Amino acid sequence: MLGNRQDAEDVLQDAMIQAYTNLKSLKSVESFGPWMKRIVINQCLHFIRGRLNFADLQLVNTPGESDETDYYQFSMEELNSTIQQLPDGCRIVFNLYLLENYSHKEVAEMLGISESTSKSQYQRARQLLQHQLKKKMNHG
Template identity: 40%
Template sequence: MTVIALHQKEIEIIQLAVDNNRQAQRKIYTQFSAKMLGVCRQYIKDIHQAEDVMITAFMKVFTNIKNFENKGSFEGWIRRIMVNECISYIRVQKKVNFIEDESYSEESFNNIESQLSLEDIQFLIDSLPEGYKMVFNLFAIEGYKHHEIASMLGINEGTSKSQLSQARKMLQTQINKLKNYENGTE
């Protein structure tokens, strides 16, 4: 019963937001802004720029909320807008360069060590070149498939796979360096 009531309440708030009810919009923003700032931060290193992109994306959320069809989660719909806005921002800044490389390897890498903090993991991801970082985030964090990433970014599917492979290699190298440093072997 509670799940139905919560879902119904969300539908009501969304409908109020469609009708430009500022309190409903504020409620949606308050509920999702922290998580969506985290999403933007995955793509954009500078927290202030990430916040600016998030605010712009929320403006798009409220402008297009009438298009939400209650198919899938509302949070997922918002998240997709955030990711697309981050991609647009990075493109405008011309900070991304995809190397057209059809060769890649499906190497298996260990999962990121559990000893690493979230800050360490984010630091490692931030150190990736923008193209690698964007594909890594879209694939490993957002769960998109390579053909979807290729379509979103206007690249070949092989390029997406190559970028992911290179990102994984760089992350594994950085993790190994951290482990060696912590063990005093470097």
């Protein structure tokens, strides 16, 4: 989500401190995973909020495009590296919506943007990703 291992480690450390401090709010051992995930994501958002260029998160036009790509032909490392190359704003929306399974409404609340911006940023990320992957496919 942060696109940088060093930053990720720093944020994880902060998230651990947050988790220790707020351990009382953990209702049951079973909910530990989602609880911890939420803390880490919140810490990530807190970290990037300062440097995130909100101009990136403006509404963009998203023309529809048919997609018949076979994504299984790419390795997970390739896909991951392509996602990391996306611009910060849309990458974060993409991660939260598609990979972390939050709704656009939740993503909008987390990032302090409108729901429609979240949707358009997701579409932008998706287009860029498809474009990059197609380029790789053609060159490979």
